[in-house]
Amino acid sequence: MAHRAPGLVRRLCVQRGLEVRGPLDGIAEPVAEGARLVLNDRGITLRLLNREYYTSFHLEWRVIERQIVSRLGRFHLHYHEFFLPKCGGDVLPAAPHQIWNWIGNWIESYSLPSSAYSPDAWHPYVVSRRIPVWVKLFSVYPPEGLLAQRVLDSLSAQARWLRKNLEFDVRGNHLIQNLRGLAVAGAFFAGSEPDEWLRTASKVLFRECQEQILSSGEHFERSPMYHVDVLLALADMRDAFQAAWGGAPDYLDAVIAKMAEFLGKVLHPDGQIPLFGDSTLDLTPSPRQVFARLRMDFPNLEPERAVSYQVGDYWVYREGGNFLIFDAGPVGLDHLPAHAHADLLTFEASWGGKRLVVDAGVYDYEDSPERAYCRGTRAHNTLEINGQNQCDVWSRFRMGRRGWPGNMHCDRAGPFHYAWCTHNAYRHLGCPEVRRLIICIEKGPWLIADWVMGRSQASLASRLHIPSEWNICSPSENGALLELPPARLMIEPGSASGHTWKHGTANYFPQFGVKESAHELVLEGTTPNVLIWQIRSHDVESAGCVVSDRAASIVHCGHECIVFFFEERN
Structure with a gap:
């Protein structure tokens, strides 16, 4: 101009x-x-x-x-x-x-x-x-x-x-x-x-x-969309x-650089934000435009070698166009939960540069069924107990009873990259601690395991939401084949002692006012069972995972094996 x-x-x-x-x-x-x-x-x-x-x-x-x-x-x-x-x-x-x-x-x-x-x-x-x-x-x-x-x-x-x-x-x-x-x-x-x-x-x-x-x-509102909005406002x-x-105040350059660095670390391989909290893909400029505005180089989102790292309360795994981000942080601010969802320990993923596992996004900010759904637990890729939300979301921007996560633990051992965390959002149901372990094995499968500490009997449902551009073929009790050429993946449900799983549909709102359909995979069981999703390329060997009721798990893949010992919540 x-x-x-x-x-x-x-x-x-x-x-x-x-x-x-x-x-x-x-x-x-x-x-x-x-x-x-x-x-x-x-x-x-x-x-x-x-x-x-x-x-x-x-x-x-x-x-x-x-x-x-x-x-x-x-x-x-x-x-x-x-x-x-x-x-x-x-x-x-x-x-x-x-x-x-x-x-x-x-x-x-x-x-x-x-x-x-x-x-x-x-x-x-x-x-x-x-x-x-x-x-x-x-x-x-x-x-x-x-x-x-x-x-x-x-x-x-x-x-x-x-x-x-x-x-x-x-x-x-x-x-x-x-x-x-x-x-x-x-x-x-x-x-x-x-x-x-x-x-x-x-x-x-x-x-x-x-x-x-x-x-x-x-x-601090923990919405990637508002993170971008605030970053541009500071610029x-x-x-x-x-x-x-x-001249600008000295601290401002450092804050902008730190915010841009965080943004670059959490992006999907398609260069867009994850849809955590109140986030969509159309209400803020694309991250590429943001980095251009800041005169910064856009980060490499598809490293040749597998890497995993913690950034704040998130754990990220990248291997080429394969990507997983695990949100182990609080749902939002205690005093400002307006853009928070009941989504503790949710995750998103991409495979081959295409979005594979997605949160629901946002349809509107009205007092509508869509708003209630988007903020609820079932709209996210996490564990739901007894059909109840993790947090008491009500009205358009309010939240009452809620839970908090424990400390995230993440590391790497040989080809195993892993992170695990807990939350206490279902303590009112007699389930004082929910645990999630995510393991990404280099060139191999990914494992997502959920289980509950406590003696109460409860029904469990672990969901995955997959964009409709992926075709789900030949679902059976052993899992299903997912295709989005050239990718061909197997998604396999598992458990320690009995489970059922089903394939249905759910709403997906990648943009405000846009309602799309997504695949919804639901793995169901009861306590003290352990529910396990496995995602792998169709030509890669399956991994085995055994999780005890108390404090340990064993994972083996080919000739590799790793044992996890979990600390108890104080």
């Missing part, structure tokens, strides 16, 4: 004596594909969260808003991110003067920062997302004449509104986005008031980074501080 002369921008003034400090064209990019504006012969089509809405060429904001049922959809309408180029390109969806006329119409329709009058358009989080869009557009294609003055007056009013309504009650990623909006406005405008916006953003951001960015580099704030002050 080419610049207009900065002088044209700086000569404009706004109310209360504010002036424009200078252009900020590097912010608010890349933009995700989740929101699009398309012009056609009949008018305008807006695509928000994979739903299409139609209006005339005048872009009648109120008409579209009334069509949108979900609040998140209305939020995306008022972000205005569909006005920006997509995928790192430089082509706007319409002529600049047309976009500014539509923004002028928006100012007329939503001029009052009153939550009673327009709660979605003036929600602090929405204002935080909209300010960088307008600033970027103004920096590159400033509007002409009186409209420019109206836009600047509205921008300054939005920044003042945001300064008074920072979401200290919600915190988390919302507050980070608030600070992004405030910092961008402070860097765009000049004067004592914008300088105070910048100082406030910098001061609060330092404190929030100390709390919100874990030592591993992960964002925009770094640019804003650099533009206004000639």
